């Protein structure tokens with residue numbers, strides 16, 4: 001029996017947007033309930049310490065959003081991150097900013113952080129960029145739109161991935177008094193209308209919630225309540241609730257958050273497109289395998305450039321638990337029920353990826369010997385994950 005009431009961490013995606021918007025708007029109110037996770041802490045430091053060299057560690061949002069922010073903010077700075085961050089591409093954003101007039105140089109390898117940026121006034125106001133690699137480039141550009149002299153129009157080419165994150169950006173920008181909207185299926189326009197300062201409270205993180213839905217799905221009995229989630233959420237990952245309802249976990253919204261209910265229904269298989277919800281891929285791959293539900297998950301093309309190559313990491317680690325997952329075109333993961341002998345004491349590697357640790361920990365419900373290597377990685381988005389699991393009665397063995 002898993003019984004817990006969990007105060008989830010605040011969303012890092014919302015926190016980091018609110019911080020950038022607040023800095024651009026020179027607000028009088030500070031956003032409330034900011035996340036205490038690493039990715040938000042590095043953003044706060046970058047915006048308040050005024051250092052010449054900014055280290056954002058492993059935070060993709062901080063790297064991309066600050067690159068645009070520093071391009072329009074007086075001063076000369078170098079922005080860098082972990083070794084993995086220096087392998088995560090940023091050329092599309094750098095080219096777009098340069099085309100607008102930004103002064104950015106690569107301080108290491110061409111196309112990747114670290115970057116040397118001299119803040120300047122950007123004069124151009126219309127560009128085309130690819131929408132099929134990372135939506136964070138688009139969000140980064142949109143957020144500086146209101147402070148550009150002539151506003152900004154973006155034309156996006158290719159299939160647009162992670163679209164709900166673009167919509168989250170637009171939603172927050174509009175809440176803070178900007179005028180930004182889709183003006184065609186592939187075009188977004190931002191008016192040169194400055195941000196206003198408003199009191200703002202950050203919602204809990206729906207991506208973090210997914211690990212508790214997973215725990216509910218894998219345990220025989222549960223009473224789980226998650227605090228701080230809203231019914232009409234800004235976060236695309238709130239769609240996880242609907243996908244979990246197909247796996248027999250329904251959501252009851254209360255005044256404080258959500259209560260999870262187990263219906264006992266399970267589908268014969270699960271097919272889903274993750275192009276809008278890439279951060280939930282690990283949750284559902286592990287959950288379906290352990291529930292013995294064959295699946296085909298498409299839209300995973302961004303997984304290779306995240307904290308680690310998540311396609312490879314998932315296949316490697318699930319094999320240790322006895323599941324043979326197949327991959328297609330770097331963008332599909334599927335499982336037809338094929339098994340192999342599980343390891344006696346599976347040591348799950350986390351590859352500096354918080355979501356590997358968080359998505360595999362619930363597997364301890366079925367594999368009592370399971371160990372998680374480098375468990376501290378969870379601090380990227382959910383520092384209290386292990387203490388919350390402990391509160392819920394879990395004993396996961398963590399290998400430091």
Ligand SMILES: O=C(O)C1=C[C@@H](OP(=O)(O)O)[C@@H](O)[C@H](O)C1
Pocket residue numbers: 012013014061133134135136139161162165278279302
């Ligand atoms: O804008 C954001 O807050 C995010 C966008 C997504 O990245 P991509 O757009 O690179 O897929 C997501 O994976 C990441 O965790 C957070």
Ligand SMILES: C=C(OP(=O)(O)O)C(=O)O
Pocket residue numbers: 058059060061062279306307355381
């Ligand atoms: C991909 C993620 O983060 P980021 O790209 O912001 O580092 C994530 O949190 O899963």
